[in-house]
Amino acid sequence: MFSRFEWMIAWRYLRARRSEGGISVMTWISLVGIALAVFALIATLAVRSGFRYEFVDTIVGANPHATIRPYGEAQPNGMLTGTTPDYDALADSLAQVPGVTHAVPVVTGQVMASANGANTGAQVIGIRPGDLADIPRVQAPEQSQGDIAAFGVDEGQGIAIGWYLADTLGVRAGDRIRLISPDGQKTPFGTSPRVKSYLVSYVFQVGRYDIDLTRIYMPFSEAQTYFNREGVADEIQVSITDPEAVDALSPSLLAAVESDGWVWTWRDSAGGFLRALQMEDNIMFVILSILVLIATLNITSGLVMLVKNKGRDIGILRTMGLTEGTILRVFFLCGAGIGVIGTVIGVILGCLFALYIDPIFSFVNWVAGGGVWDPSVRFISALPARLELGDVLSAVALSLTLSFIVTIFPARRAARMNPVEALRYE
Incomplete structure (x- = not known):
């Protein structure tokens, strides 16, 4: 040219x-x-x-890609419980959906965490130790203290908390914190707050500030007892092979649970x-x-x-x-x-x-x-x-x-x- x-x-x-x-x-x-x-x-x-x-x-490394939240049973006041007693069966059914890698039942709740005179709100997720080890950002965090294998030990009371939450409370792995829930034990005089001390066995930093500031993982059975969820789970958390295709997989997830619930994906939470x-x-x-x-x-x-x-x-x-x-x-x-x-x-x-x-x-x-x-x-x-x-x-x-x-x-x-x-x- x-x-x-x-x-x-x-x-x-x-x-x-x-x-x-x-x-x-x-x-x-x-x-x-x-x-x-x-x-x-x-x-x-x-x-x-x-x-x-x-x-x-x-988001996808520290949170579920999709969450199945059951409707539950109707209460006398007409409200739904929002829980399911058949959580293991639902998790197994969801795990069979093509593209799903993990499906685990969890219990969730909000608490007040307290230690060394400091107090802050926190989100508790009750999960089994083997399922916690499958969360990528928790299993391989940016930095950590303690040992993830110690989660659930000490009579099932070893918990894992976020890095900035530990910094706010001034605790490290091996220290103890108190968790306070307003929805505690029901008595003839009303509901009394539940206060319990737990050993911090693992501190993690996933790299997301709002997660590291509020996240607490508690053993599944202990969370059922603490939040009055004996024999039930609040939701089924699902991980899939391709998180970007979660919207296309949602109908299959609903079909697996026979539409007995609704799907909340990571795109719904972070879409805006x-x-x-x-x-x-x-x-x-x-x-x-x-x-x-x-x-x-x-x-x-x-x-x-x-x-x-x-x-x-x-x-x-x-x-x-x-x-x-x-x-x-x-x-x-x-x-x-x-x-x-x-x-x-x-x-x-x-x-x-x-x-x-x-x-x-x-x-x-x-x-x-x-x-x-x-x-x-x-x-x-x-x-x-x-x-x-x-x-x-x-x-x-x-x-x-x-x-x-x-x-x-x-x-x-x-x-x-x-x-x-x-x-x-x-």
């Missing part, structure tokens, strides 16, 4: 000094601008992808946040695309100046027999070359940023004196970045497309220059 001498002329113009009528300074400004714009775009897309991946991973995150991602991409456009417009400015300075050269080349198409291709190569080189540099910088974000962020945090990232606001414990091939290709495509488009107009102006007018005063 481009002949050898066209490449030679274009390269000669790009590296020409200012005294020779070149635009070396403008070339560098355009190149640096495009490189920084592409770098910013790739870095933002990487952080965006990493944030969504980490957010979803903490994910939609807001997606909208923010689209807005950020548009804003950064404008930044890339502004950077590529520097190419137009530089080429306009180059065409003006090289008017005599264009006239001579035209009188030597070069066609308008040849002149257009020469100046197109000048602008496209800047765009390609700037894009390559930007891609390299963006990829390096995504790959080495941890030491970079650690350095920024050290310079700022710490406290740059607040997990109580961001929900996850660290700034993530995930390099996706699609994000890199979209940034490259955007940069090259804009670079090529803005190059066409000054190149056409050069090609249409009248050689007589260009050489009249030479």
Whole structure:
């Protein structure tokens, strides 16, 4: 498409000094601008992808992908119990559904946790020790204390609690905390709160602040006793092979329990946040695309100046027999070359940023004196970045497309220059 001498002329113009009528300074400004714009775009897309991946991973890694909540039996007051006595049979039935990896019965409840004079609300999940070990983020947390194998020991009273919950209460693995439930033992004088002390056998950090601040795991049989659920379970928690396909699997889950309940998926609990995150991602991409456009417009400015300075050269080349198409291709190569080189540099910088974000962020945090990232606001414990091939290709495509488009107009102006007018005063 481009002949050898066209490449030679274009390269000669790009590296020409200012005294020779070149635009070396403008070339560098355009190149640096495009490189920084592409770098910013790739870095933002990487952080965006990493944030969504980490957010979803903490959800599906520490929570069930779907929860079957039974209707239960009708009480004399017309209310449903919301529990099921056939929890093992339901769990076995759900485990047979294609795509389901685990189905476990649990008991849930809200309590007040107290230790060392500190009090905070907490969510208790009663679960069997073997089923707790199958929760990925709990079994392999970001950091932990104690031993998950100790869960359920000490006469079935060893419990596991979240990292920030332990920090709030000032306890570590091996200490004891008190759990207070307002729905305690029923007496002739009313319902008295239930207060009981438990040994903290395991402390975990799944990387999601709201989970680490409120989550307590209690042995299943102990939770049944503590929350007055003897012989019943509150729900069946289901894990599947592909969490992204949970909506498509919901009808099969309902069919497995013969519609004796309803399904609540992880998308139902986090759907609003994910939609807001997606909208923010689209807005950020548009804003950064404008930044890339502004950077590529520097190419137009530089080429306009180059065409003006090289008017005599264009006239001579035209009188030597070069066609308008040849002149257009020469100046197109000048602008496209800047765009390609700037894009390559930007891609390299963006990829390096995504790959080495941890030491970079650690350095920024050290310079700022710490406290740059607040997990109580961001929900996850660290700034993530995930390099996706699609994000890199979209940034490259955007940069090259804009670079090529803005190059066409000054190149056409050069090609249409009248050689007589260009050489009249030479």
